Amino acid sequence: MSGTAAGTRPTGADPLAAALRPVRSGNTFEETVQRVLQLIRLGLVPEGERLPPERELAERLQVSRVTLRDALKVLQDAGLLEIRRGRYGGAFVLPARQDTPSGDGAELRRRAELLGDRLEDTLLFREVLEVGAAELCAARETAGEEEERLRECLAATASAGLADYRRQDTRLHLAIAELSGSVSVAAQYAAVRSTVNELLDCIPLLPPNLEHSERQHTELVAAILGGEPERARAVMRQHLAGTAALLRGFLA
Amino acid sequence: MSGTAAGTRPTGADPLAAALRPVRSGNTFEETVQRVLQLIRLGLVPEGERLPPERELAERLQVSRVTLRDALKVLQDAGLLEIRRGRYGGAFVLPARQDTPSGDGAELRRRAELLGDRLEDTLLFREVLEVGAAELCAARETAGEEEERLRECLAATASAGLADYRRQDTRLHLAIAELSGSVSVAAQYAAVRSTVNELLDCIPLLPPNLEHSERQHTELVAAILGGEPERARAVMRQHLAGTAALLRGFLA
DNA sequence: TTTCATTGGTACAAGGCTATACCTTTGGCT
DNA sequence: AGCCAAAGGTATAGCCTTGTACCAATGAAA
Incomplete structure (x- = not known):
């Protein structure tokens, strides 16, 4: 115990913690x-x-x-x-088994438990990545093939049924992450979104939520293609707040 | 060589690319x-x-x-x-050897070369992380021990000499990343900043730049402690733009 | 001067991961 | 009916990584 090197009082946080994490998260x-x-x-x-x-x-x-x-x-x-x-x-x-006979959050809670502390971290990290990606995207003059890809993903979410909505939503968000121009952003987002989807797959998708989400998607893409970083960021943040609230609601 | 599975025309980007990266970046x-x-x-x-x-x-x-x-x-x-x-x-x-007799960007260019494509990625990823962290931080009611830590880091940068400035600057930025509340943000930032520092260490630090940087630090911390996410975000972005411009300038 | 806790240095056996080569199955095509 | 290319299945030798135990050096404190 006692102080580490410079130690101007242990503020609770180890100053080396940022770098001294496990080199590998498993085999x-x-x-x-x-x-x-x-x-x-x-x-x-x-x-x-x-x-x-x-x-x-x-x-x-x-x-x-x-x-x-x-x-x-x-x-x-x-x-x-x-x-x-x-x-x-x-x-x-294979098609995912629907082993959620009780539509309540039993399975969700079980999976969230496994994440433990990392749940809040995941939601925050996701917000940083997506809001940042949307802004970069809008600031980047997205056009040509890229613009076409965005429009295509948007159209796919708009015409997707309940069964396929989550997948098309993921594709759209991942496209934005990739179009940010940073492969690191895209890679990290893929990992985080995978975790989020694991949780979301326990929650029933309701048509009202879907409609609301779709309006935000439309505005988001418009802001990106229109070159409005501030608006893209604001819309994305609000969009994500919806998902986070949904999850927290089921977990409360 | 022909299409992958779904292949609605190869838009240049492989749709699986986000997940199919190397599992390990080395041994x-x-x-x-x-x-x-x-x-x-x-x-x-x-x-x-x-x-x-x-x-x-x-x-x-x-x-x-x-x-x-x-x-x-x-x-x-x-x-x-x-x-x-x-x-x-x-x-x-050990103290870093100053093997940059010619203050020009020879060594810098050599290191940037090694990064290759990843240079632009690094700068973008850094922006997403730091701007997002600053915003989260400001939205989080930073107070008490955390507030004290921020003020302490700020004071340290303000009173640091040329020789120690980079280190104190890094400490301040890392503190903000940690106070964002997401360990993932802090961890990723530590990795990215390490890369950035490797480049910055090739560039001479000029007093005018330092002063300008310090004014931004003060405003940044004020915005965070004042609970002004928008302002924190804006100041951080501008602050980073300075560094990025400096690097690109030496590389051009 | 002796002691001893702390820290780096070394050896060895077991398990995990890789590279490479070769075998087996399947189903469209000739 | 038979061929054969593409895909999964298996075996082996070698290297990388780990866990454990023990040795060696250093310097403050008794």
Whole structure:
């Protein structure tokens, strides 16, 4: 105990804490499972579609094929993937089981419990990333192919049914993160959104919420394409506040 | 080479790119070197001071002592650390060699080259993190011990000489990132700032810049403690624009 | 001068991860 | 019916990382 080096009174916070965190958040196998889970939870590979071949996945994740296969095996056992052999085979994303008979927050609370302290951190980090991305995006003269991509994602969310809404919403938000121009922002957002989706998937999606959300999406894209950073940031913040309130409400 | 799965025309961007990045950015040894380098570059352990003992470092980084020792050995060979045995021994941070006889941007350009594409990414990511952190901080009712810590960091930058200014500046910014309330924001900022400092350390610090920077610091802290998120955000963005312009200027 | 707690230095065995090569299955195409 | 390309399945040798135990040096305090 007692003071660390400079120690002008221990303000409760260790000054070295920012850098002295675990170098790895788990072994390669576990992190690989999480990464493949991202592909599924973000809807980057829709239900019924198949993941890239093992060799390609392993190379892109910079992981040995053995380790990747271990990860896929776990997800297969969990009922998330179906693995078929032979040409035209591969790992297919299975439809998510709706094991939330009681629409209340039982399952949600269980998952939130697992996150513990990290829940608040996740919501805050998400806000920083998304609000920042929206602003950068609007300040960046988004046009041409990029503009087309945004409009396409927006149209997809507008015409999506209840079943597919979450996926299209994720695609739109991820597009904004990518169009921010920083791959770090996009990468971190993908990780955070994967966690958020894990929670949101426990909550029933109501048409009124969806409509409200959709109006905000429209205004958000308009602000970005119109080159209005301040407005883009404000709309995004309000948009996220809605989701956060929804989650906190179910957890309270 | 042809389309991926869903492929509505290859817009240049692979839709899976956000999740399919390398699981690990290198082996444990390399990442450990980087992490210890952070402690030094961020000035968390000042020149002349010593790092925590090997066993403690290894445990906090969740790395075997063997691996940690390999990392320290490299930093010792690089002339950044001096390792002494026995009680009251340890790894001491050596003063940085000033091997920039020509004050021009030769060394800077060399290091920027190594970053390549990641330079722009780093600056954008930094902006998102810091501007977001400042806003969260101001919206959070920073008071009591936290307020004291901010004021203390501000006072330290104000009274710091040229030699110690960068370190105190880093401490202030890191404090804001930590007071945002999100450990993820703080952790990511520490990593990014470490990279930025590596570049800044090649640039001579001029008194006019320092004064200007200090006025912004004062206003920033005032906005945070005054609970003015919009203003905190605006001041932080302008503050960062200065640094970015300085770097780009030397690189152009 | 002796003691001893603290800190770095070394050795070894076990487990995890990788690279590489080769085998097996599948289903469209000839 | 048979071929064959693409995909999953398996085996092995080697390196990286870890955990554990023990040795060696240092310098303040008794």
